[in-house]
Amino acid sequence: MNMDSLAxxxxxxxxxxxxxxxxxxxxxxxxxxxxxxxxxxxxLAPRSHFLIVIPAHNExxxxxxxxxxxxxxxxxxxxxxVMVIADNCSDSTANVAAEAGANVLERHDETRKSKGxxxxxxxxxxxxxxxxDSIHAIVIIDADTLVDRKLLRVFDQDLxxxxxxxxxxxxxxxxxxxxxxxxxxxxxxxxxxxxxxxxYVLGSSAGFRGNGMCFSTRGMRRRPWKAYGLVEDMEYSWSxxxxxxxIVFEPRATVAAAMPSAGGKGAATQRARWEFGRSQIRRRxxxxxxxxxxxxxxxxxxxxxxxxxxxxxxxxxxxxVVAGLxxxxxxxxxxxxxxxxxxxxxxxxxxxxxxxxxxxxFLALKLPLHYLATLAFAPIYMAWKLIVRVxxxxxxxxxxxxxxxx
Numbered sequence: 001m002n003m004d005s006l007a008x009x010x011x012x013x014x015x016x017x018x019x020x021x022x023x024x025x026x027x028x029x030x031x032x033x034x035x036x037x038x039x040x041x042x043x044l045a046p047r048s049h050f051l052i053v054i055p056a057h058n059e060x061x062x063x064x065x066x067x068x069x070x071x072x073x074x075x076x077x078x079x080x081x082v083m084v085i086a087d088n089c090s091d092s093t094a095n096v097a098a099e100a101g102a103n104v105l106e107r108h109d110e111t112r113k114s115k116g117x118x119x120x121x122x123x124x125x126x127x128x129x130x131x132x133d134s135i136h137a138i139v140i141i142d143a144d145t146l147v148d149r150k151l152l153r154v155f156d157q158d159l160x161x162x163x164x165x166x167x168x169x170x171x172x173x174x175x176x177x178x179x180x181x182x183x184x185x186x187x188x189x190x191x192x193x194x195x196x197x198x199x200y201v202l203g204s205s206a207g208f209r210g211n212g213m214c215f216s217t218r219g220m221r222r223r224p225w226k227a228y229g230l231v232e233d234m235e236y237s238w239s240x241x242x243x244x245x246x247i248v249f250e251p252r253a254t255v256a257a258a259m260p261s262a263g264g265k266g267a268a269t270q271r272a273r274w275e276f277g278r279s280q281i282r283r284r285x286x287x288x289x290x291x292x293x294x295x296x297x298x299x300x301x302x303x304x305x306x307x308x309x310x311x312x313x314x315x316x317x318x319x320x321v322v323a324g325l326x327x328x329x330x331x332x333x334x335x336x337x338x339x340x341x342x343x344x345x346x347x348x349x350x351x352x353x354x355x356x357x358x359x360x361x362f363l364a365l366k367l368p369l370h371y372l373a374t375l376a377f378a379p380i381y382m383a384w385k386l387i388v389r390v391x392x393x394x395x396x397x398x399x400x401x402x403x404x405x406x
Contacts (some may be wrong), residue, residue: 001387008339011325018038018318022353024305028198029353029360035201039251040153048136048156050080050214054102055118056143060091060106062258066145067100075152084143087118115210116232119225124293125245129322131215146173148340154253155214164219165240165247168212169365173256181261182374183381189361190312197364204302206249208237211257219245230277238285242301244294251365313382319354323347 003369054068056063061083070082086106094104096133107121119140122221126132148154151168158166159175170192175185196206215225223243227236237247289295289303310318326343333340358375361367 005025007329008343011322011329011343011366012339013374014322015326015343018315019346019350020305021309021315022350024302024309024318025357026349026353027197027202028181029357029364031201032194032364033086033360035364040150040157040252043159045081046076046153046156048079048152048159049134050075050137050139051131051135052080052082052120052139052141053119054082054084054097054141054143055087055115056084056093056097057087057113058088058089058091058093059143060089060093060096063093063097064100064142066141066143067097067102067372069099069146070141072145072149073152074149075156080152083122084121085118087115087121088113102190102206112228114228114232116225116228116235119232120228123220129288132220135215135217137216138220140211140213141255142257144173144196145211145393146256147212148253151212151253151255154250156252158214158248159216163201163224163246165208165237165245165246166198166214166218166250167206167208167237167247167291168214168250169197169254170209170211171254171256173258174261177261179374179377180381181259182371183377184259185360186367186371186374187312189365189367190357193251193365194357194360195306198360199302199306200247200249201304202302204306205241205246206239207241207247207306208233212253229280231281234281235284237279238289238307241299242285242288242292242295244292262289300375316354319350323350 054063054066054070059066067082067084067303071077073080083100084093084104085217086094086097086104088108088110089106094106098104105122107118107124109121123132137155139152139155148168154168155166171188172181172185175181192209196209200206210231213233223240223245225236227233227239229235239249243282286304286307289300289307292300295303308316323346330340330344362369362371
């Protein structure tokens with residue numbers, strides 16, 4: 001084999017390695033854009049009973065706003081209640097939450113710390129009292145979140161259609177505070193919006209995103225909560241999906257959580273937990289999903305690609321390297337031969353995939369067009385993420401520091 005043949009073979013291998021991920025983004029984006037949101041029936045009387053659960057650790061400064069936001073839901077007050085789990089709190093979270101109108105469950109366990117353990121404690125506490133028998137679903141809301149007033153009505157409709165697991169669109173609260181929050185809002189529109197929306201439309205399953213999750217009690221009896229890692233929501237959703245369960249993505253309602261508007265320890269802690277938590281999930285569940293007999297072949301294929309999907313920053317770098325080499329070879333070969341044409345076609349397909357995926361939030365989720373200008377800050381954000389990554393993983397779950405509300 002001559003040097004030209006070796007070069008073509010190496011380039012072909014690089015393209016084959018990365019192209020499936022670009023195709024996944026393209027399919028997800030197109031599916032999300034062409035999907036049509038079902039209108040919420042105005043004459044459908046609510047009947048599902050909900051327990052809204054807010055796990056909270058030292059959240060005295062913002063918990064009242066979250067409780068009030070939940071209590072102001074456009075849903076019959078006798079069909080839902082709000083409970084705050086004051087988890088290992090050393091401040092006045094419990095008192096503030098109670099004064100705002102929530103029921104409060106206090107938990108103290110210095111060895112088992114995380115939202116996952118708090119949710120498990122709640123279920124273990126409610127089970128003997130038969131409270132779970134009187135409700136249809138549990139809704140998980142983060143302690144720094146404002147909820148869409150129609151959230152419970154949307155969940156009610158999905159439950160009545162027989163769905164047991166639902167994830168709404170989780171976005172950023174007060175996104176205009178800084179370029180960082182605007183960029184995070186755009187990133188959320190991709191990872192928390194377009195990607196799960198597209199996968200669901202394609203016949204696979206959405207994934208839980210930790211906030212705005214709805215679990216039916218019948219589903220939880222079938223698949224009890226057992227998730228305690230850095231990203232317990234993803235851990236639970238992948239265990240469900242590997243068992244053949246399907247999580248609905250619901251774009252008709254949103255939850256919006258506060259995000260750090262500047263850098264610093266709080267933002268770095270949050271990012272490290274997300275980044276390294278996803279790496280843990282990938283290593284643990286890739287072999288499980290690959291062998292999951294409860295999943296269809298199509299669902300398994302999409303799910304394996306989703307689990308192995310690099311970050312958007314890494315994909316952008318891969319595109320620059322691989323497509324650049326493809327173009328160099330095409331020019332070097334004078335545009336002659338099938339190999340050069342195929343490599344050029346691969347580079348064009350990767351570019352189209354990135355462009356369509358980047359534009360999808362503006363079409364599928366009606367993200368304001370001025371967010372395009374915010375992408376100019378993406379290189380700064382990518383460099384910061386790399387620094388956080390190099391610093392190493394967190395040793396345990398750590399609460400993200402909150403900023404004063406404005």
